[in-house]
Every structure is written in C-alpha cells, then in structure tokens.
Amino acid sequence: QKEVEQDPGPLSVPEGAIVSLNCTYSNSAFQYFMWYRQYSRKGPELLMYTYSSGNKEDGRFTAQVDKSSKYISLFIRDSQPSDSATYLCAIINAGGTSYGKLTFGQGTILTVHP
Amino acid sequence: EAGVVQSPRYKIIEKKQPVAFWCNPISGHNTLYWYRQNLGQGPELLIRYENEEAVDDSQLPKDRFSAERLKGVDSTLKIQPAELGDSAVYLCASSLGTSGSGIQYFGAGTRLSVL
Numbered sequence: 001q002k003e004v005e006q007d008p009g010p011l012s013v014p015e016g017a018i019v020s021l022n023c024t025y026s027n028s029a030f031q032y033f034m035w036y037r038q039y040s041r042k043g044p045e046l047l048m049y050t051y052s053s054g055n056k057e058d059g060r061f062t063a064q065v066d067k068s069s070k071y072i073s074l075f076i077r078d079s080q081p082s083d084s085a086t087y088l089c090a091i092i093n094a095g096g097t098s099y100g101k102l103t104f105g106q107g108t109i110l111t112v113h114p
Numbered sequence: 115e116a117g118v119v120q121s122p123r124y125k126i127i128e129k130k131q132p133v134a135f136w137c138n139p140i141s142g143h144n145t146l147y148w149y150r151q152n153l154g155q156g157p158e159l160l161i162r163y164e165n166e167e168a169v170d171d172s173q174l175p176k177d178r179f180s181a182e183r184l185k186g187v188d189s190t191l192k193i194q195p196a197e198l199g200d201s202a203v204y205l206c207a208s209s210l211g212t213s214g215s216g217i218q219y220f221g222a223g224t225r226l227s228v229l
Contacts, residue, residue, distance in 0.1 A: 107154070
C-alpha cells in the first residue's frame with residue numbers, strides 16, 4: 001500500500017462546476033500538506049500549503065485537512081478550462097529519519113470543458 | 115526572479131548509453147532535490163542535497179545513478195548505463211533553508227526516452 005493514495009481519475013467536468021479532489025495517507029508523521037498543479041510538459045507548481053486540520057481558502061481554491069481521518073481534499077469552485085491539469089497532493093514527513101521528505105500522490109487528471 | 119532551470123528539456127538515447135541532466139536552482143536556495151516522475155505517477159524523490167551534502171539518497175539506484183552538487187549551487191544527475199525502464203521525466207526542485215518543511219519549487223523537467 002502506498003503512503004499517499006489518490007484517485008487518478010480522469011475527471012471531466014463542465015465549466016463552472018465544483019470540483020473535489022481527494023487523497024488519503026497512512027503515516028501519522030505527515031504534518032505538512034500541499035496541493036500542486038501540473039500542466040502538460042511542465043513541472044509541478046504549488047497551489048496550496050497547510051499544516052493544520054481545517055480549511056484554508058485562496059480564491060476559488062479551498063484545501064481541507066482532516067488529520068483524524070488522514071484525509072485531505074482540494075475543492076475548486078467555478079472551475080475554468082484553464083484549471084485543466086493534473087493535481088497532485090503532496091505531504092511532508094515531519095518525523096524520524098525521513099524528516100523533510102515530500103511524498104506525492106499519483107495525481108488526478110482534471111479536464112474542464114467550456 | 116528566475117525559477118529552477120533544467121537542461122536539456124528532452125533527451126533520446128539508446129539503452130546502455132550514458133546521459134546527464136543539469137539543474138540550476140533558485141538563487142539562495144540551500145536545498146536541492148532530484149525526482150523521477152514515471153508516466154501517470156507522482157514524482158518520487160531520488161536524492162536531496164542540503165548545500166553540498168547529500169542528506170537523503172536512499173532511493174537513488176547507486177549502481178547506475180550518480181549525482182553531484184559542487185559548490186552547493188548547480189547539480190548534475192547522471193545515469194550510466196541507461197536502461198529502458200529509466201524512461202521518465204527527471205525533475206529538479208529547490209527550497210529555501212534546510213528545515214525540511216520549506217516549499218519546493220520545481221523546474222520543467224527533462225523528459226528522457228531510452229530506446
């Protein structure tokens with residue numbers, strides 16, 4: 001079993017829809033939670049960064065962390081065709097010999113249709 | 115400010131040939147990472163440098179892969195000899211400080227095809 005599990009999709013939605021992307025993790029030492037967006041043939045770019053349970057909002061994007069369930073989510077409101085990309089959850093290990101190691105999920109491919 | 119720069123962007127080689135990738139991190143970033151991203155997967159860490167020191171190379175296949183970061187700035191990742199299974203995108207990232215929780219900024223990657 002992978003330390004970070006993410007549904008690879010693909011996910012296809014119409015413009016304006018609300019998108020929900022999810023990951024689960026197994027390591028309790030994971031403390032910092034991120035969402036990266038990766039366009040085709042580009043490197044990942046950071047969208048959201050949080051270290052506590054609860055919600056963090058940035059424009060149309062909301063990151064949600066539930067440490068008790070080891071579950072993280074990214075919500076995209078009013079989705080746009082420009083949001084079409086692969087979304088990667090990523091978690092930093094804050095304990096033990098793997099301190100600082102960033103572990104990625106598989107990535108979810110999102111397509112937003114005009 | 116320039117981001118993480120990688121070259122070449124694409125490389126096609128025959129199996130058993132050597133190949134090298136180069137990375138220039140964001141100025142002032144102490145920590146540098148090399149990742150491998152297979153098709154349809156998330157990036158997986160190969161090696162992490164803090165300044166000149168490789169502090170985590172546990173996932174680097176040392177029989178054929180090597181890396182160096184001279185003077186704690188640019189870095190080179192080498193594969194010799196390359197195998198078919200090495201076809202992937204090799205990503206370089208850098209972060210400020212050495213705490214391990216810093217935000218990692220990625221380059222565009224080098225797409226390697228081994229024929």
